[in-house]
Amino acid sequence: GEDVEQSLFLSVREGDSSVINCTYTDSSSTYLYWYKQEPGAGLQLLTYIFSNMDMKQDQRLTVLLNKKDKHLSLRIADTQTGDSAIYFCAESKKNTGFQKLVFGTGTRLLVSP
Amino acid sequence: DTAVSQTPKYLVTQMGNDKSIKCEQNLGHDTMYWYKQDSKKFLKIMFSYNNKELIINETVPNRFSPKSPDKAHLNLHINSLELGDSAVYFCASSQDRGDTQYFGPGTRLTVL
Numbered sequence: 001g002e003d004v005e006q007s008l009f010l011s012v013r014e015g016d017s018s019v020i021n022c023t024y025t026d027s028s029s030t031y032l033y034w035y036k037q038e039p040g041a042g043l044q045l046l047t048y049i050f051s052n053m054d055m056k057q058d059q060r061l062t063v064l065l066n067k068k069d070k071h072l073s074l075r076i077a078d079t080q081t082g083d084s085a086i087y088f089c090a091e092s093k094k095n096t097g098f099q100k101l102v103f104g105t106g107t108r109l110l111v112s113p
Numbered sequence: 114d115t116a117v118s119q120t121p122k123y124l125v126t127q128m129g130n131d132k133s134i135k136c137e138q139n140l141g142h143d144t145m146y147w148y149k150q151d152s153k154k155f156l157k158i159m160f161s162y163n164n165k166e167l168i169i170n171e172t173v174p175n176r177f178s179p180k181s182p183d184k185a186h187l188n189l190h191i192n193s194l195e196l197g198d199s200a201v202y203f204c205a206s207s208q209d210r211g212d213t214q215y216f217g218p219g220t221r222l223t224v225l
Binding site: 033035043044048088098100102105 | 153154155156157158161163168169171203205213214215216217218219
C-alpha cells in the first residue's frame with residue numbers, strides 16, 4: 001500500500017533531544033523529506049535526504065536513513081518550545097514517470113518548558 | 114515576497130455551491146500541485162500540473178477541476194460542494210517534476 005507511518009505524539013521537555021520516526025514503503029524512493037506544520041500554518045520544508053545517504057546534519061537537525069528497514073528518523077537537538085508542531089515525513093514515489101509525494105500521518109511534537 | 118500564495122485563506126460556503134481557490138507561485142517553477150489535508154491532518158495529493166499540462170490526477174471526483182492559465186498559476190474549482198469537501202487545501206510547486214516541493218499557506222474550506 002501507500003502507507004507511510006509515524007507515531008502520532010511525542011512529548012519532550014525543553015532542552016532535551018526529540019526523535020521522530022517514520023517508516024516508508026517504496027524502496028525506490030529517491031528523496032525523503034521532513035516538513036513542519038505549525039498550528040494554522042502551511043507546510044515548511046525542514047530538510048531532505050537523498051536515498052544514497054545514511055545521514056544528513058543541518059544545525060540542530062539530524063536525519064538518519066536506514067534503507068534496508070525503510071526507516072527514517074529526525075532528531076532535533078536542544079528542543080525549544082518553538083519546535084512544537086506537527087512533523088510530516090514524505091517519500092517521493094514514481095507515478096508513471098512523474099514524482100509524487102506520499103506523506104506520513106504526522107507526529108505532533110509538544111515541547112514543555 | 115511570498116513564494117507560493119493562495120487565496121482565500123478561509124472559505125465558508127453552503128453545500129451545493131461552486132467555489133474556486135487560487136494559487137500563484139513566483140519561484141519560476143514548472144510544476145504545481147494541489148493537496149488535501151483532512152481533519153485528521155492526513156495529506157494526500159490531488160493533482161499535479163507540469164507546464165500547464167495535467168500529469169497526476171489521483172482519483173479525485175470530477176467535481177474538482179484544476180485550471181492552469183499559465184505555469185505560475187494553478188487554480189482549483191469545485192462544483193456542487195459536499196460536506197466531505199471540508200478540509201485544508203494546499204498548493205505547492207517545484208522546479209521540475211522530481212524536485213523539492215514548496216507549499217503555500219493553505220486554504221481552509223468549510224462546507225455547511
